[in-house]
Amino acid sequence: MSxxxxxxxxxxxxxxxxxxxxxxxxxxxxxxxxxxxxxxxCMEAGQLVDDTRRQLTRFFNGTDPDRLxxxxxxxxxxxLALFGMLSPGDHAITTTVEHNSVLRPLHHLSQYHGVEVxxxxxxxxxxxxxxxxxARFKPNxxxxxxxxxxxxxxxxxxxxxxxxxxxxxxxxxxxxxxxxAGKIPIDVQAMHVxxxxxxxxxxxxxxxxxxxxxxxxxxxxxxxxxxxxxxxSAHPFHLDEYPWRLEYGTPNVLGIAGLHAGVSWLExxxxxxxxxxxxxxxxxxxxxxxxxxxxTMYCQDxxxxxxxxxxxxxxxxxxxxxxTILDVDHNIACRTGLHCAPLVHAQLGLDAIKGAVRFGxxxxxxxxxxxxxxxxxxxxxxxxxxxxx
Amino acid sequence: xxIVELNGRPYHVDDNGFLQDPQIWNDDVAxxxxxxxxxxxxxxxxxxxxxxxxxxxxxxxxxxMVRKLCKETGLKLARVYELFPSGPANxxxxxxxxxxxxxxx
Numbered sequence: 001m002s003x004x005x006x007x008x009x010x011x012x013x014x015x016x017x018x019x020x021x022x023x024x025x026x027x028x029x030x031x032x033x034x035x036x037x038x039x040x041x042c043m044e045a046g047q048l049v050d051d052t053r054r055q056l057t058r059f060f061n062g063t064d065p066d067r068l069x070x071x072x073x074x075x076x077x078x079x080l081a082l083f084g085m086l087s088p089g090d091h092a093i094t095t096t097v098e099h100n101s102v103l104r105p106l107h108h109l110s111q112y113h114g115v116e117v118x119x120x121x122x123x124x125x126x127x128x129x130x131x132x133x134x135a136r137f138k139p140n141x142x143x144x145x146x147x148x149x150x151x152x153x154x155x156x157x158x159x160x161x162x163x164x165x166x167x168x169x170x171x172x173x174x175x176x177x178x179x180x181a182g183k184i185p186i187d188v189q190a191m192h193v194x195x196x197x198x199x200x201x202x203x204x205x206x207x208x209x210x211x212x213x214x215x216x217x218x219x220x221x222x223x224x225x226x227x228x229x230x231x232x233s234a235h236p237f238h239l240d241e242y243p244w245r246l247e248y249g250t251p252n253v254l255g256i257a258g259l260h261a262g263v264s265w266l267e268x269x270x271x272x273x274x275x276x277x278x279x280x281x282x283x284x285x286x287x288x289x290x291x292x293x294x295x296t297m298y299c300q301d302x303x304x305x306x307x308x309x310x311x312x313x314x315x316x317x318x319x320x321x322x323x324t325i326l327d328v329d330h331n332i333a334c335r336t337g338l339h340c341a342p343l344v345h346a347q348l349g350l351d352a353i354k355g356a357v358r359f360g361x362x363x364x365x366x367x368x369x370x371x372x373x374x375x376x377x378x379x380x381x382x383x384x385x386x387x388x389x
Numbered sequence: 390x391x392i393v394e395l396n397g398r399p400y401h402v403d404d405n406g407f408l409q410d411p412q413i414w415n416d417d418v419a420x421x422x423x424x425x426x427x428x429x430x431x432x433x434x435x436x437x438x439x440x441x442x443x444x445x446x447x448x449x450x451x452x453x454m455v456r457k458l459c460k461e462t463g464l465k466l467a468r469v470y471e472l473f474p475s476g477p478a479n480x481x482x483x484x485x486x487x488x489x490x491x492x493x494x
Binding site (some may be wrong): 321324325327328329379380383387 | 422455456459465467470471477
């Protein structure tokens, strides 16, 4: 039996065939340094980079493609944003739903750069109340940083409402869309998102090593690095103009090509169709696991405002053990542990039992995959129940 | 170096309770360490796993990957967990006198 891949929240796999084919073709035909020289091939490679800026700006309903900058991934993007927006004496608000891509930069800033950080907990269903964030606003609150969709419990946070509250107070709103970009629509204008961080290798269907930021025209981020831009080489400082302001050195042109192909594929399929497929599979998965007595799921009671990511445990069995059996005995790939989001597990009381098992559903999963997963978890749970008797 | 006493015999172990000197391992040592897994009596299946781990370790200097362990012994991993409740790494390898695996088993 071939492997059943349910680790799409870590990275989507496989990618659409279009991504593989386009990357291979583009790298063979245009694998030069884009935007550095004036020969045709270089200009054409640069054109693809600019086309992809426009494509993603459109995709997120931004207005200025120069404000779409490429990074290595979301963590890289969020580091650029948070270190470039916060200064000593500033106050930042985040949540306990966050990935370490937000938690660790903010912790670093709080420990070494005099930034005060508040972390707002989520409620019993896995949602952060915008009112709880607003209640922590202070005169020196500079940034609210939160994720759009949880990489652990799959809940989609009310970012539009948080964005509105931030905009009213002139507080910059940074959103981590790692789990949602390519799964559900994102409109940076309607959601009042000032800075959007995204990664290319998850639901945007690109390869690893490519991500980015969209920075609204009314927002500025200090550059915290410096280097080559390919233009105005005699200038001794890093350029202030976007996109160069936040891009350093030769871009990952192969990654950008793959991201371009991945997003083109998404546009052809339609996000609504992909979301409907994944959520149908999630509902079946949750229903199936709910029928197993000694399986506990977390924040999966109501699948409204949710993406197709869920976590569970077989009672009394460490998550890592369940995951290893799923892998070795059932050929099902998933992720176990704390999922780089330790505060989610801490709030759920799971850190002491080493986290949970996560299934992340992608567009290429099928009904058969889900039934196999339900069956496999059922077998593991039954064995544990028999042992307990 | 911590010392644990099992069935009246003292053993030097690491911080995770793994035997420090793999050379002193024998069947009696295995039975002693099996008590830490709640195994009152080693069955043929226990020995099958332990002997495979032991031989693999002596040949290659590391513990085998879990997939290989299951394939070579013909046991499903779920069964390995029934035999050694702490699992192949923390349970079976400990009884087999291997150092604590860092990522394979």
